[in-house]
Amino acid sequence: MKEEFRILSTTAILGYGFPQESFDEGMKRKPDLIAVDAGSTDPGPFYLGEGVSFTDRGAVKRDLEIMICAGIKENIPVVIGTAGGSGAKPHLEWCADIIREIAKEHDLHFKMAMIHADMDKEEMKKALADGKISPLEPAPQLTAENIDATTHIVGQMGVEPIMKAMDSGVQVVLAGRAYDPTVFAAPAIRKGYDKGLAIHLGKILECASICATPGSGSDCMFGYLGEDYFRVEPLSSVRKCTTLSVAAHTLYEKTNPYILPGPGGHLDLTDTTFEQDSENTVKVKGSRYVTAPKYTIKLEGAKCIGYRTVSVAGTRDPIMISKIDDIVEGVRARVADNYREKGYQYTLNFTIYGKNGVMGDLEPVKDAHPHELGVVIEVVADTQEQADTICASARSTMLHYGYEGRRATAGNLAFPFSPSDFHAGRVYVFSMYHIIEVEDPTALFPINIVTL
Amino acid sequence: MKTKLTDITDVVRSKNSGPYELTLDIMFKTFEDFEKVCAAKAINEKLICDLYKITPDKIINIIDFKPAKSIKVTIKRPICSGDLGETDVYGAQQHAPLLDVVLDL
Numbered sequence: 001m002k003e004e005f006r007i008l009s010t011t012a013i014l015g016y017g018f019p020q021e022s023f024d025e026g027m028k029r030k031p032d033l034i035a036v037d038a039g040s041t042d043p044g045p046f047y048l049g050e051g052v053s054f055t056d057r058g059a060v061k062r063d064l065e066i067m068i069c070a071g072i073k074e075n076i077p078v079v080i081g082t083a084g085g086s087g088a089k090p091h092l093e094w095c096a097d098i099i100r101e102i103a104k105e106h107d108l109h110f111k112m113a114m115i116h117a118d119m120d121k122e123e124m125k126k127a128l129a130d131g132k133i134s135p136l137e138p139a140p141q142l143t144a145e146n147i148d149a150t151t152h153i154v155g156q157m158g159v160e161p162i163m164k165a166m167d168s169g170v171q172v173v174l175a176g177r178a179y180d181p182t183v184f185a186a187p188a189i190r191k192g193y194d195k196g197l198a199i200h201l202g203k204i205l206e207c208a209s210i211c212a213t214p215g216s217g218s219d220c221m222f223g224y225l226g227e228d229y230f231r232v233e234p235l236s237s238v239r240k241c242t243t244l245s246v247a248a249h250t251l252y253e254k255t256n257p258y259i260l261p262g263p264g265g266h267l268d269l270t271d272t273t274f275e276q277d278s279e280n281t282v283k284v285k286g287s288r289y290v291t292a293p294k295y296t297i298k299l300e301g302a303k304c305i306g307y308r309t310v311s312v313a314g315t316r317d318p319i320m321i322s323k324i325d326d327i328v329e330g331v332r333a334r335v336a337d338n339y340r341e342k343g344y345q346y347t348l349n350f351t352i353y354g355k356n357g358v359m360g361d362l363e364p365v366k367d368a369h370p371h372e373l374g375v376v377i378e379v380v381a382d383t384q385e386q387a388d389t390i391c392a393s394a395r396s397t398m399l400h401y402g403y404e405g406r407r408a409t410a411g412n413l414a415f416p417f418s419p420s421d422f423h424a425g426r427v428y429v430f431s432m433y434h435i436i437e438v439e440d441p442t443a444l445f446p447i448n449i450v451t452l
Numbered sequence: 453m454k455t456k457l458t459d460i461t462d463v464v465r466s467k468n469s470g471p472y473e474l475t476l477d478i479m480f481k482t483f484e485d486f487e488k489v490c491a492a493k494a495i496n497e498k499l500i501c502d503l504y505k506i507t508p509d510k511i512i513n514i515i516d517f518k519p520a521k522s523i524k525v526t527i528k529r530p531i532c533s534g535d536l537g538e539t540d541v542y543g544a545q546q547h548a549p550l551l552d553v554v555l556d557l
Binding site for chain 2: 243
């Protein structure tokens with residue numbers, strides 16, 4: 001029987017932290033791999049578009065310091081996926097810089113592979129023209145204009161580029177945008193373990209202790225991959241993996257829990273079984289990998305659409321509250337009229353907390369009678385100055401708007417802050433969420449080896 | 453029998469599944485209740501459309517997942533996450549209407 005491949009997953013997202021005791025427990029189990037996923041599109045399009053991390057530098061350094069020092073000392077590979085949260089070039093460089101700093105401070109010397117995931121715009125336009133790019137429903141069709149407008153385009157690499165990087169004998173792999181499970185699965189698949197089980201295990205380990213009960217986004221998890229099963233074990237005595245907690249995790253952030261698509265194929269969990277292996281450990285069997293006829297890679301991109309200024313206020317006036325919709329429309333019309341001549345292109349949006357501020361159009365409660373409302377005035381325009389002007393105009397108009405039946409003539413809004421308006425800077429939207437057909441799963445992901 | 457969904461579930465949550473979709477997970481306390489709800493098809497298109505004021509074409513799927521005694525509903529987001537007019541970037545607070553649901557089982 002094949003010996004188990006042992007994986008220490010440190011935390012759900014690099015920089016979310018983990019207890020040192022849990023990590024030490026993991027090291028006692030003699031892992032073959034220390035890995036972490038650093039990415040997510042959850043925080044929205046800004047971070048990819050702007051080229052900055054949504055996690056804090058100091059927090060990422062703290063996590064990496066523990067992982068890299070232990071990995072180098074014990075000669076265990078350390079693999080990091082979706083560097084800097086979004087995995088484009090500035091994110092990769094940002095994380096590489098942290099690793100260089102750690103190496104220097106601890107006098108560590110090792111080889112590191114950096115795998116780039118940035119997609120060339122001209123190549124993307126050619127692929128689009130050749131019919132190789134299609135939207136991931138319900139995303140819209142891609143256009144060449146959108147490719148040009150996108151600041152960073154990344155592709156989600158599969159296991160192949162990571163396996164290739166490991167073939168060059170590096171001790172650390174720092175990957176750009178990667179399909180979340182790959183950093184855990186690739187080293188195991190490279191050693192001949194089953195792809196379906198390896199990727200399913202990777203899917204669970206990428207969220208570390210979230211699959212345990214009580215769940216946590218900032219604690220370690222240990223995976224053991226055997227020939228026809230895998231096991232997951234939490235490393236903190238306060239947590240347990242139960243068949244239910246692990247099965248339930250399969251639902252998390254997925255469209256369909258049985259069919260999980262990824263680069264080059266999908267994971268089929270129709271015949272997967274979950275069984276309690278010990279009090280805190282769960283054994284999983286039967287997950288299958290189905291290779292697609294054509295290898296596809298998911299593309300992500302974001303583009304800048306302007307600058308945002310916001311103003312935050314509230315109202316406690318029952319007459320104002322009862323007329324809020326009319327007041328908002330009145331303010332909107334007043335501002336539009338004042339700036340008609342200027343020809344500014346802007347979006348003015350009022351988010352009304354207490355009415356439908358959280359759910360917007362999906363809000364089923366249409367007749368609420370709140371005693372107070374929160375108002376966020378948001379303007380997105382071509383320049384920060386224009387956004388400031390429109391936001392200031394909307395804010396002052398709303399403050400003194402003379403609605404019918406008004407008693408409170410000194411001001412309609414309560415501002416919690418002075419100044420009342422805030423620059424939110426550049427605004428991005430997702431401009432690409434598509435798949436591209438490729439011949440070679442590694443061709444789009446160049447690897448460079450650096451010696452520290 | 454009228455049964456409050458909150459009385460027979462442990463978890464009711466929402467989250468993005470990619471930037472274009474919103475997924476709702478309903479995890480039942482017991483397999484018995486899960487089976488009963490599935491058999492009655494009590495979590496159905498009409499219920500979701502009524503709750504979220506959407507049309508059936510916005511529903512991507514409603515799936516029973518027995519290993520986790522759960523029902524998963526995935527719908528199209530009204531807008532892509534982070535687009536202008538966004539109210540919930542992560543989609544983590546769109547579960548609330550489900551907490552008021554009363555099923556006839």
